[in-house]
Amino acid sequence: MTGKYFGQPIKRLEDKHLLSGRAKFIDDIEIPGMLHAAFLRSDYAHAIIKKIDVSEARKHPGVVAVYTAEDFGDYWKPGPLQVPPPTAIKGSQFNARTLVPIAKGKVRFSGEPVAIVIAESRYIAEDALEDIIFDAEPLPAVIDLEKAWEDTSVKVHDDLPSNLAALVKQEAGNYEEAKKQADVVVSRKLYADRVAGAAMENRGFVVNWDERNQEMVVWATTQAPLPLRIAIAGKMNLIENQVRVITPFIGGGFGPKIMTSQADDVLLPWISMKLNKPIKWLEDRRENFLATTSERDQVHYCEIALKKDGTILGFKDVFYHNTGAYDPYGMTVPLNTQTHTVSNYRIPNFYTEIRMVFTNEMVVTPVRGAGRPEGVFVMERMMDAAAKELKMDPAEIRMKNLLKPEEFPLKTGIIGQDFVEGVLDSGDYKGNLVKLLEMVEYEKFRKEIQPQARKEGKHLGIGVVAFTEGTAVGPYEGARVTIGNNGKVSVATGISTQGQGHFTVFAQIVAEQLNVKVEDVKVITGDTNHFHWGAGTFASRGATIAGTAIHNASVLVRQKIFATASKFLGVPEDQVELCEGSVCVKGKPEISISLGELAGKANPMRGAVEADVKPGLEATAYFAPPHGATGSGACAIIVDVDPETLKIKIDRLVLVHDCGTVINPLLLEGQIQGAISMGIGNAFYEKIVYDENGQLLTASFMDYLMPQATDMPNKMEIGHLHTSSPLNPLGMKGVGEAGAIPTPPAFVQAVEDALIEYNLDIADSNLNPSMIFEYMHRSKK
Amino acid sequence: MTKLFPVSINVNGQVYERQVEARLLLSDFLRHELGLMGTHVGCEHGICGACTVLFDGEAVRSCLIFSVQASGHEIRTVESLGTPENLHPLQEAFSEKHALQCGFCTPGFLMTLVPFLEQNPHPTDDEVREAIDGNICRCTGYEKIIEAAQEASKKMSSR
Amino acid sequence: MIIEGEHTFKGPREVVYDMFNDPNALATAVPGMQKLVKVDDTHYEGAINLRIGPINASFAGVLSLSDENPPESCTLNIDGKGMAGFAKGVGKVHFTDLGDNSTLLKYAGDVNIGGTLASVGQRMIDSVAKSMIKSGLEKLEKTLEERWQQK
Structure with missing residues (x-):
């Protein structure tokens, strides 16, 4: 679905202010007496x-x-x-x-x-x-x-x-019965290590209790302005509309900025009211590592039961999940792990058990991926182990078990983070892998490139994995679309923005419906005085859920434009059409009224008001999906490993992705590339390490290694499939976390393949040169 | 009382004279004394590069320099490049190539690339990659930043 | 952090042991030690300034001796705290008479560090500790020389 604006690679509207250093971030807020x-x-x-x-x-x-x-x-x-x-x-x-x-x-x-x-x-x-x-x-x-x-x-x-934070057992089918039928059962212990969101801007909070207006104004780097407002109002015993939460430009989110009820947002409002003064708090980088939430850190005991031909009969996964010292975010992360472990493949019998434990470490809440990378890592690693056991090609065993398009929608029998049984709505998982293998020239690599490289003493290896990304979850979002008297359109929604490009993609959705220029649509996100219902930006749901609400509101405004214009132009509704920025009579473009003028007329004055007046060219709409939409994809990485130094160069990285309908292909590429870089970071550079006394050993960028430009492949090759989701009128699925999910298992598989003579059996999602050295050393023995 | 020191710093062509504490970082001086908020502070330990400014024409980290050290020198910040209405070619290229997402690290990349492209008007991709290796971006994966730098080099040499 | 090693002093065991029980000798030996004051027979209070990579901070703490078995062995306990974190450790020190007026010192200890010291300085702290011990032992060597000659 591509229109005049929707689906076009439009440059971002927000760029000019960001590029010229004029965009307002949290630390740019200065209040006298602060x-x-x-x-x-x-x-x-x-x-x-x-x-x-x-x-x-x-x-x-x-x-x-x-x-x-x-x-x-x-x-x-x-x-x-x-x-x-x-x-x-x-x-x-x-x-x-x-x-x-x-x-x-x-x-x-x-x-x-x-x-x-x-x-x-x-x-x-x-x-x-x-x-x-x-x-x-x-x-x-x-x-x-x-x-x-x-x-x-x-x-x-x-x-x-005890330290039991949660114990959850879910089963679809009957694993133990399936195991009895199996020709082979492969078991492994696997680790998914902890990483940081590490947004380039740390968290920040500014609060001003205005005694005279009896209003509390809060600026925060939050992904969830409305829940934050509710939390602050509740704590301060204020009615919600006495608290205004504003999100300025935010320097990246990646999950941890969703948290509320932390020291800053609980204590500072109280202190501001007590002192009757504005207060600013900015986190420094060390605090960000110590006391902003982070994620992953699971230990899995897995078992996969298969027939000789590689058909999966069942899968069992009992895993420990670290929730840190508290568990304010419930079980979102381990539930995502459960739902993503088996989401790619046809697995008739699945047993999964979460053992969530309290530890003396920072609290665990979602970081880009949010439990999905762990689930996919575990499943893909087990597919690798099974392939080895059955002497099958890793791509072949995957192809054999991937779900087919005609199997959707597929109920998984596993309840997920959105509290309903998982339903895989649509997709072409095999198609993703087919396209991937073509793009990466898998056959050629296996038959020509790799054997030749090995002859020359080079250690080239390939990893091929499949993945899904559960996105676009509820509960709901809403939006209000208003045409101003100057003919420009304002859109307000409750989510906040951390760089995803909402100011542009939302404008594209509106512009498509109302036939106005994209730059004439002003999008307001994350200001609770402009829109005060909604949940927040997480789980790749901004463009899909808020975007659909905006689409729905735009459709209503469009209907209102037609009804109002028909009245003022004196022709039936089916005789009017939208020309750019105005409404005209079909076939007679000279008879028209500008949208601005029409907006003025839609605000009736004395003598013109009807009893059931609904003023303005304005509409509010909401969108609540029954369950999340699932994006999917496949990823291949070719690495060149130096077995002496264990320096690893990524020769090629290919990712095929299906997020349904695309709003803006330029921004879609940006989302995927950014998440891939995070995935590469997770796979080979980043790791949060606590020592046995609970001391954080990685509290600066000197010890927590962020992926840099020279760590990236020369080009990330991205392919697209477009299977529309039936869950929203535009057919969209989310994409924000996709690139971060398959990268670690693809990387690990590629490293094993490159060092094939060492017969490594890598259990960790986050490697580094010394870990690989240890694996090689142990394997030699 | 904390001892204050007089500084005279030329920032973006204008000389500012202030009394500052010896420990006041150049980044804080630019942001909070002069209100030049385009320089962003991401780590305060010299790794991320978000606070990069030009010090007598060379890219430096303003979080690792005290403002007293900048006295008598010329500083250029992102505000000196272009305005929203009239962007610098490098800024234009960043927008065209979608080389920024949250935009927090972007001023640092721009101030790193400006002197680089002046000294190296036709770089290879690898040279650009090396040049920006000391700047961290969490959003883009760097590829589009490299494309933008190449696009800018074309724009700048054709002017 | 595990610290262990050995060092041969040119001096009789009793003199070496006494030196390890003398706060003044220890204070001059430890680089950055601002003061070390005897509180009672087995406890000393001290202040030390440490530079570890990006950290430059002062720590206040208590050094205590236990399991004293002169002149063969004793246990040193340290418990220090400052803005940049804390260090708490136990070290066992053995003195062996090698004859010909020389003494073999063997030490083995475990030090827990926390706070900024751990989260920012851990990469450096191992080598800093080693170099501090090395220069400390060298200083003690000199002190010993002077003392023994005086006797």
Whole structure:
């Protein structure tokens, strides 16, 4: 579906301000009299707080106030469950231990805030942190997931019987029966390591309690402005419309910025009201690593049962999932892992068990991929193991088991993060792989390129994987589309934007319906005074869910334009049509009225008002899908490994993707390429490491390695399939996380293939040269 | 009272005289003393490159320099390139090639590429890749930034 | 962080042991040590300034001796804290008489570090600790020389 604007590679409307340094980000907000906040964070991962003496800090010149948990009185409470656990899964256990805004009595992860200083400048606030005496008695830290699960483990939460945060068992079919029928059963223990969202802009929060207007204005780098508003209003006992949350330009989201009920958004509104002053807090990079949520970190025990010809009969996966010290985000991540483990292939019997544990580490919430990369890594690694066992080609075993287009919609029998049974709505999973193998010239690589390279002593290897991406989940989003008296169109929606290009793609959706220029559509995201219903930007749902709401509202406005114009032009509705920026009579373009003028007329004045007046060329619409739409794809990586230095060059990276209808192919490519770079980072550079005492060893870009330009392949080759989703009128599926999902398993498979003589059996999703060296060393033995 | 030092810094062609603390970072000076918010601070330890500005024509990290060190020198920030109405060719190329998403790191890339393209008007892709290797972008995967730099080199040499 | 090693001092075991129980000797030996004050027979309070990669910070702490078995062995405990984190460690020190007035010092310890020290400095801390021990032992060597000659 390509129209005049929809589907076109249109340059972004937001670029000019970003490029010229004129776009407003959170740290650009300056309010006269504004104070600055800094947090004292615990150096211990697990400790009993004995004393926090802030008396010297309070005397520090320029310091306005210093608070510890005790100073907040009854206001101090553990936060709400941001995402409750699904009640639909029978027999599941879930122990809610939500984030506390500031540690009281005990600290449960290193970096947990223990005191907050408010001062005239950030420099002074940080100086005063040094005057605080924090005395705590360290306890042994809970770090190892499997040990944490044992009843004998030290406990993160003393009031619970163990570190069990959740236990969820789901089964489709009957795995044990299937296993009995199998010719081969392959089992492995696999690890998915932890990575950071690491948006280039850290988090930030500015709050101004306006005493005179009795209004609280908040600027935040949040992916969920409306839930944040509800949370703040609830905490402050204000009605929601007394709180205005505004998201300025945000320097990347990638998941962690979805979190609310953290120290900043809980404590700063209270302090701002108490001091009657605006306050700014900006996270620094070390704080971002210590105390902004991150993700992955699972240990899987998997088993795959197959027939001799490679047909999968069943799959079993029991996995430990680290939720960190608290579990405010429910079970979104491990549920995504469950639903994505078997989503590609026909697997009649599937048993999956989540063992979610509390540890003395930072809380785990979604990071681009959100449980999907773990599920896909596990399944793809097991397919590799099965292929080896059966001496099959990795592409062949996949082709054999991939779902066919005629099998959709397919109920999976597994309940996912959206609390309903998973339904794979549409796709051509085999088609993805066929196209991928063509693009990467798989046959030629296997028969000519690789043997030739091996003759020359080069270590070239290929990895080929398939994946799905559950996207476009509910609950709902909404939008209001309004035509102004100047003929320009404003669109307001409740989600916020972190660089995805919403200002452009939403304008394209509107422009297509209303036949106005894209640049005449002004999109407002993330300002709760402009639109106050919605959930937020996550799970590749912005363009799909909010986009569909915007489309729906545009269709209503279009109908209103026709009805109103018909009245003023004196012709039946079917005789009017949209010319660019105006409405004209079919066949008589000289008889027309501009949209601006029509908008003015749609606001009737005295004497012209009808009883059921609905003023303005304006409409509000919502969209709530029954369940998520599933994008899909396949990815191939060819690596050139130097077995001496273990420097790895990615010779080729090919990704075929199907996200249904495309709004803007230029921006689609940007989304895929960006996520691929994150996937490459995850596969070979990035890793969050805690030591056995719960100390974070990777709290700067010196130790947490971000993928750089020279780490990328020369060109990311991207192919597209377009299978429309039946779940929304435009046929869209999300794409934001796609590139990050298949990259690690493709990379690992390629490395194994390149070093085939070592017969490696890699279990880790996040490699680095020394890990591969260790694998080679162990294998030689 | 903290001791203040006089500084005189030429920023984007205009000389600013201020009294500053010795520890005031150049990035904070530009942003909060002068209100030039286009220079972004991403890591404050010199790795990400978002705060890159030109110091006497050379790309440097303004988070690793104290403002007192810049006294008597010429600084150029992203604000000196183009305006939204009249973009610099490199900025135009970034937009055409979709070389930015969230845009937070972008001023740093621009200020790294401006002197690079002046010294190397017809670079190879690998040379561009090397040139931007010290700037981190989390959104784009760099490919389109390289395309944009090449597009800019064409635009700039045809002017 | 595991720290272990050995060093041969040119001096009789008793003198070497005494030196390890003398805060003044230790204070001059540890690079960056600002002060080390005896609180009682087995406890010393100190302050030290450390430079580890990007971190330059001061720490205050307690050094204590236990399991004293002069002149053969003792256990050193350190517990230090500062804005840049904390360090807590236990080290066992053995002195072996090698005859001909020389003494073999063997040390083995485990130090836990936390805070910025761990999250930013961990890559460097191993080598910093080694170089501190090396230069500390060299200083003690000199101190020993002076003391022994005085006797």
